[in-house]
Amino acid sequence: MVALSAERVDEMVREGVAAMQRRDPATARRLFEILADPASGVAPPWLLLAQACRMAGDDVAEEGAVDRLIAEQPRHLRGLLMKGDCRARAGDMRAMTSFFSLAVKLAATVEQLPPALAAELDRARAALAAQSRDYHAHLDSALHGVDVAAAGPRFREAADILAGRKQVYLQQPNSFYYPGLPQIQFYDRAQFSWVAEMEAAVPAMRAELEALMAEGEAFAPYIQPRENRPQSPNPLFGDPRWGAAHIWQDGALVPEMADRCPRTVAALAAAPIPVIRERSPMALFSRLHPGTHIEPHHGMLNTRLICHLPLIVPPGCRLRVGNDVRAWEEGKMLIFDDSIEHEAWNEGDSTRVVLLFEIWRPELDAAEREALTTLFESIVDY
Structure with missing residues (x-):
């Protein structure tokens, strides 16, 4: 395979996008895989390839393309969201939480997001909220037979911090800090x-x-x-x-x-x-x-x-x-x-x-x- 001209690359991208718009993921994937070949001499369109593989229902290929994307661009919002979706479909909800949480955190620093991406982030936030509820229910169930009152307020607070119901507050004096003192509210x-x-x-x-x-x-x-x-x-x-x-x-x-x-x-x-x-x-x-x-x-x-x-x-x-x-x-x-x-x-x-x-x-x-x-x-x- 010889290196492709810029004109041919643009043409193939347009053809691939048009194929996805008419719900023809096979054609789109074939075109994007050609562009992703190192011999093509162009920057691989990993996001487009991942989207075509998702449309085709090939979870493994989609995640492979997403992994290549976020390896090159670790803070790519769409890539992080797609990786979270891949992990969710694989049943790895802790990994989903990690990728969705990072995407939501990064999105907070962006002044204006495209509507479609904003909608995807809303979906990720909803998934995180649902996962948080499941996690809380799991922890509460696990502690059902534990005498939490006997364990004392430190244990209760630690469990609430673990479950996300409370956060960590530490001494942060604004004038003078003396080390080694207990963190007691x-x-x-x-x-x-x-x-x-x-x-x-x-x-x-x-x-x-x-x-x-x-x-x-x-x-x-x-x-x-x-x-x-x-x-x-x-x-x-x-x-x-x-x-x-x-x-x-x-x-x-x-x-x-x-x-x-x-x-x-x-x-x-x-x-x-x-x-x-x-x-x-x-x-x-x-x-x-x-x-x-x-x-x-x-x-x-x-x-x-x-x-x-x-x-x-x-x-x-x-x-x-x-x-x-x-x-x-x-x-x-x-x-x-x-x-x-x-x-x-x-x-x-x-x-x-x-x-x-x-x-x-x-x-x-x-x-x-x-x-x-x-x-x-x-x-x-x-």
Whole structure:
């Protein structure tokens, strides 16, 4: 066979496409196989050959042509979709999922797709959804005889992540990362001996808070401008719907708040709050107006935990940390790692207020805390 001229190649492609349009896959396949022969001297039309073989019902030949196509072009959308179809017809649903998932992921980066290709991608998404449902049902059936409650929340979360019902959330502090700390979203408040003492002081703290709120001037927007820093992209920047009344700010006790909320200040002394010059203690009343959503974000450090002691909580208020969503309950401490993605909602009809403060992570020993304090103060000094 001699190399084909460009004119003859174009002619054969047109003839092959016309043959498929009139439902004559045999003729189309013969023409495309000639073009796919290395002796033809042209780039093999693997996609057209695969389509002709599919029309002819030759699954093996179709997959062979598709394999050649994606070997040369690993991100070819139609090739990936056809490969997924080949694997589905062969009963290999895990492979189908892999190829369809990659095609869907790549398609998300394309601004405009041809209508026919967009329809094929919709079909792939539907197949992925169906396969996901089958997978979930399989896992649920396999675990039917397992005492999942006895296995504990870690096992349940792992199973949900495996099934695609939840995702992996890890510490991603935006300022300082300390390696080797456990990835725990919410801590059990019973783990902390000082919590009961603070919870017992809630009536007194709430009385101080209500007096503060009655005067109406203690709260400012939680996110405020910082001198010589870019404006925060948070949608609640400068918005009083998320407010703060600082008790300790930048490591200093706010004198006015010490006078107005002495029982709250005294109660905070029970917690292992870091003492870091110009940084900590940090404690405040955090107010969230009804209808307000604090969007997903990460905290600055993973060397601390954030504590919420709910003082005023209407129905419809909740906090998500990673995969775990919890409602605040008045008088019951929530302790969580804010370096894991978290968000909050007040979907009630009145204001929610919690006492918010930070504590050292319990996994850090005294020597680590001392070293970290020196490190953070050196950052302040720089």
